[in-house]
Amino acid sequence: MFAWIAENAATLITAGVLLLVIGIAVFSLVREKKQKKGGCTGNCATCGMACSYTKKKP
Numbered sequence: 053m054f055a056w057i058a059e060n061a062a063t064l065i066t067a068g069v070l071l072l073v074i075g076i077a078v079f080s081l082v083r084e085k086k087q088k089k090g091g092c093t094g095n096c097a098t099c100g101m102a103c104s105y106t107k108k109k110p
Contacts, residue, residue, distance in 0.1 A: 057064070
């Protein structure tokens with residue numbers, strides 16, 4: 053078991069670092085979404101998504 057870990061240490065460390073980076077990115081996106089920093093900017097001309105942000109004129 054320890055021999056296998058020793059032989060594959062570089063691969064295991066690389067995989068661990070990649071998982072850590074992905075986890076931080078996902079955590080950051082979720083936190084921004086909760087704080088409403090990201091998402092719709094209100095510029096529908098450049099958006100391309102059909103959001104409900106546009107205000108209806110009275």
